[in-house]
Amino acid sequence: MSTATTTTTEQQKKKLCEICKVSRPILKRPKTGESICKECFYTVFEDEIHHTIVDNQLFKRGDKVAIGASGGKDSTVLAEIMTKLNKKYDYGLDLFLLSIDEGITGYRDDSLETVKRNQEQYQIPLKILSYKELYNWTMDEIVKEIGLKNNCTFCGVFRRQALDRGAIILGANKIVTGHNADDIAETVLINLLRGDIPRLQRCVNIVTGSEGALPRSKPFKYTYQKEIVMYAYFKKLDYFSTECIYAPNAYRGHVRDFLKDLEAIRPSIIIDIIHSGENFHFNEEFKMPVQGTCIQCGYISSNQLCMACELLKNLNSGLAKVKLSLHNKKLKSTNPQHQLDENNNQNNNNLEIKI
Amino acid sequence: MANTSELAVCGVNDHEDEGNEFMTVNKVAKKDRHKICYKCRDINQKLIILFRNEAYCKTCYIDLIRKKFKPNLAKCRDASRPSRESENVVIALSGGTSSNVMLELIYQNTTNAQKSKLFFKGNCVYIDESSIYPNLKKDDIEVYLKKQCNLYGYPLTIIPLENIFGDNPENREHRVKMLKESVESFSSQTSREDISIFYREQLLRKCALELKAKRVIFGTSSVSLATKVFSLASKGRGFTLPNEVSISNQTEVGGDSIIFNQPMKEFILKEIYIYSRNVIGDLPTQFSSWNAPAKQSLNTLCEDFVHTLQDISSQTVYTLLRSADKLVTPTLDNNFYCSLCYCHLSTHDINHINSIKNVKSTNSNNNNNNNNCCSDNSSCSTTSTTNNSCCSTNNNNNQLSNDTLCYSCRILVKENRNPNLVLPKYIYENSKSILTTAQLKNEIKDFLLDDNDD
Ligand code: SF4
Ligand SMILES: [Zn+2]
Ligand SMILES: [Zn+2]
Ligand SMILES: [Zn+2]
Ligand SMILES: [Zn+2]
Numbered sequence A: 001m002s003t004a005t006t007t008t009t010e011q012q013k014k015k016l017c018e019i020c021k022v023s024r025p026i027l028k029r030p031k032t033g034e035s036i037c038k039e040c041f042y043t044v045f046e047d048e049i050h051h052t053i054v055d056n057q058l059f060k061r062g063d064k065v066a067i068g069a070s071g072g073k074d075s076t077v078l079a080e081i082m083t084k085l086n087k088k089y090d091y092g093l094d095l096f097l098l099s100i101d102e103g104i105t106g107y108r109d110d111s112l113e114t115v116k117r118n119q120e121q122y123q124i125p126l127k128i129l130s131y132k133e134l135y136n137w138t139m140d141e142i143v144k145e146i147g148l149k150n151n152c153t154f155c156g157v158f159r160r161q162a163l164d165r166g167a168i169i170l171g172a173n174k175i176v177t178g179h180n181a182d183d184i185a186e187t188v189l190i191n192l193l194r195g196d197i198p199r200l201q202r203c204v205n206i207v208t209g210s211e212g213a214l215p216r217s218k219p220f221k222y223t224y225q226k227e228i229v230m231y232a233y234f235k236k237l238d239y240f241s242t243e244c245i246y247a248p249n250a251y252r253g254h255v256r257d258f259l260k261d262l263e264a265i266r267p268s269i270i271i272d273i274i275h276s277g278e279n280f281h282f283n284e285e286f287k288m289p290v291q292g293t294c295i296q297c298g299y300i301s302s303n304q305l306c307m308a309c310e311l312l313k314n315l316n317s318g319l320a321k322v323k324l325s326l327h328n329k330k331l332k333s334t335n336p337q338h339q340l341d342e343n344n345n346q347n348n349n350n351l352e353i354k355i
Numbered sequence B: 001m002a003n004t005s006e007l008a009v010c011g012v013n014d015h016e017d018e019g020n021e022f023m024t025v026n027k028v029a030k031k032d033r034h035k036i037c038y039k040c041r042d043i044n045q046k047l048i049i050l051f052r053n054e055a056y057c058k059t060c061y062i063d064l065i066r067k068k069f070k071p072n073l074a075k076c077r078d079a080s081r082p083s084r085e086s087e088n089v090v091i092a093l094s095g096g097t098s099s100n101v102m103l104e105l106i107y108q109n110t111t112n113a114q115k116s117k118l119f120f121k122g123n124c125v126y127i128d129e130s131s132i133y134p135n136l137k138k139d140d141i142e143v144y145l146k147k148q149c150n151l152y153g154y155p156l157t158i159i160p161l162e163n164i165f166g167d168n169p170e171n172r173e174h175r176v177k178m179l180k181e182s183v184e185s186f187s188s189q190t191s192r193e194d195i196s197i198f199y200r201e202q203l204l205r206k207c208a209l210e211l212k213a214k215r216v217i218f219g220t221s222s223v224s225l226a227t228k229v230f231s232l233a234s235k236g237r238g239f240t241l242p243n244e245v246s247i248s249n250q251t252e253v254g255g256d257s258i259i260f261n262q263p264m265k266e267f268i269l270k271e272i273y274i275y276s277r278n279v280i281g282d283l284p285t286q287f288s289s290w291n292a293p294a295k296q297s298l299n300t301l302c303e304d305f306v307h308t309l310q311d312i313s314s315q316t317v318y319t320l321l322r323s324a325d326k327l328v329t330p331t332l333d334n335n336f337y338c339s340l341c342y343c344h345l346s347t348h349d350i351n352h353i354n355s356i357k358n359v360k361s362t363n364s365n366n367n368n369n370n371n372n373c374c375s376d377n378s379s380c381s382t383t384s385t386t387n388n389s390c391c392s393t394n395n396n397n398n399q400l401s402n403d404t405l406c407y408s409c410r411i412l413v414k415e416n417r418n419p420n421l422v423l424p425k426y427i428y429e430n431s432k433s434i435l436t437t438a439q440l441k442n443e444i445k446d447f448l449l450d451d452n453d454d
Helices: A007-015 A038-055 A073-088 A108-122 A131-135 A139-146 A151-169 A181-194 A197-202 A225-234 A250-265 A269-278 A307-316 A320-331 B025-029 B058-074 B097-110 B138-152 B161-165 B169-184 B189-210 B222-234 B269-280 B298-312 B316-325 B347-355 B407-414 B425-447
Strands: A064-068 A094-101 A126-130 A174-176 B047-051 B054-057 B087-093 B120-128 B156-160 B215-217 B248-253 B256-261
Touching: A038 A073, A038 A225, A064 A073, A064 A151, A073 A094, A073 A108, A073 A225, A094 A108, A094 A131, A094 A151, A108 A126, A126 A131, A126 A151, A131 A151, A139 A151, A139 A307, A151 A174, A151 A307, A181 A197, A181 A225, A181 A250, A181 A269, A181 B222, A181 B316, A250 A269, A250 B298, A269 B222, A269 B407, B047 B058, B047 B269, B054 B058, B058 B097, B058 B269, B087 B097, B087 B189, B097 B120, B097 B138, B097 B269, B120 B138, B120 B189, B138 B156, B156 B161, B156 B189, B161 B169, B161 B189, B169 B189, B189 B215, B189 B256, B189 B298, B189 B407, B222 B298, B222 B316, B298 B316, B347 B425
Parallel strands: A064 A094, A064 A174, A094 A126, B087 B120, B087 B215, B120 B156, B215 B256
Antiparallel strands: B047 B054, B248 B256
16 A cells, blocks of 8 residues: 555556455445455455444354344345354354245245255254244235235234244344345435334344344344345355235335435445434434333233234234224324335334334 | 325425416315305405415415414524514525525514514625526526515625635635635535535625624525435434524534524425415526536435425425434534534544544645645735635645544545645634644643533
């Protein structure tokens, strides 16, 4: 760096990887714009996630960590990275794959095949837990019952609990999910648009869930989606890339396109939005609701019944459609349609807290 | 949405046909409940407007808007002052409809009000940006603003944007050149826009101080503020966002406190346009042609996006502003503000400045070695010897430490492509003063008593 640069070295530099200055660059890093070689990309990509993990003290030696695996690219890369870093830096973690089978024919059944192949590849235990065994309803059945309007609300609430329950069955004490920087930035904007202050407060936290729920962390919090795709592409990882057949698209889709436009002008925008989210300070009067436990299933809840039990009660009594709209009115939600983050099938907007 | 759209409620659904809400009596008459004015019930009054599902006659609508404005304007008064003592204020005019309507509303609530008027001494200020926006129809706007200010009896000051580099009448051309250079040196359209907004705000601040006013009142409407919520969040300005979209935002610089007020926050564009057409009449068009490159600026992207969403859900603007209302910008230390944009610095930034051991070694942004006050010295000879010079000739003073900038301004400054860029003097002065304060504090910190340890 400090040596004088002449025109000739300048020209040579142009052809070489900006990091190792040895190999030929084959990609332009989305986060920094540097032209680098494949090996250097793997290194910086993995190192950054390692630093995120270490700086935020996401794990302790001996932790049993369930990796939320959907078969999509984010969670597949997450499984790859977690196994790799665990070995390389000797985190001393017990890793598990945890998949939730929502019961969506033609979508989840196929993606679960990918997860099963991943299990063989990484040689870590896999648990598949289905909505059917937990709630006695598949998403197919729920959609048949309530139609395509609020399906993601049900699915998101159910998935959140299912992950916790699955992790407990596996004996895990922590959960990691594949939410990346793009997902988080998008959620910040969506929560601003919805006026959803409790979620706005939580969504930028790298670790969420305390008081009864398992700590859930996002090692990809600062990782660009594009880099995850690049990593999966160059490593030729086996992942499943079809969207859920019940995915609604309108609102989150708009925000996503908008974010893409912003990013095209200023590549740091994703991190800048997260920075904004991390620097929001909330008015004292908007306190988080007090947490208790659900009288029916024991899951954390701020009401007598947790969201999942509430939704189930209505489903089982055939009231689902009616009740949900009443509930939305109660929430004064301006955009009641709850949408999914299709990329990794993890719902960003976990609904466990009622206002 | 679907069930309200047929009523064409004022102010919702779309923004394109601003002000075209005037309904003919016939159209209104179709609906029985809208036959008479909701307010005065006078069957002889011609109905003009459907507002929040109710029909109003012209007189009642005007009255409604004026009354709505009053409590907001009252928030722009120093509460500690006796209510009959006039407060000196700067009214920032942009040439647009919103600030023009605001001017009329201020006039109505201060000078013309029959009872319980508010006491203000208004000074209108227009910052002329035509030197960087050549399409701006400067003359038309100025003639119009002069006429309006005359009508209401407010003095009008017009300040060209290049005065950010001083106000010596002899070197105007040089200042224009410097202004252009200092704006065009930034690689992105967003940063070029942002820096000129900062310059405009700084000129208003300075003008307010000269006029012995403690506040500047802006006519920013709810849509513009909702757009700001998005654009500020996108630029990493989450910490300062609540202040910047609030009705009242106070900054303190070197003992001078200036408050920026935005009393039009509650007004949607349609309300403003309808009022404007009915009360004030047509405004001159601001630009001879509008060739802002689409999709090249974060600001315009955010604006378009908010409008798109507002079309989908009429609650968008309202919800965004309510979200921002639930956030606060904590005031940590008035000594620490961004040298460029004057926003409060965050805890992280302040801790960083305080941790700097030696001020002189901080990473300075602008370390130009040539001794000219601008990169091209040909036109500069006249100015560099006088005290009125546009920029300091002493390069020791031309240092902008990145540590004295907020997160967002650091991004902005990074986009500068010109190694010899000279920014307006006040920026360097701010930077220097912040670092000096930090260093002084550091030296005496062992002797300062903490409030908490009694
Ligand atoms: S889109 Fe996601 S949340 Fe919605 S139904 Fe499909 S899997 Fe569930
Ligand atoms: Zn390399
Ligand atoms: Zn329950
Ligand atoms: Zn009337
Ligand atoms: Zn700043």
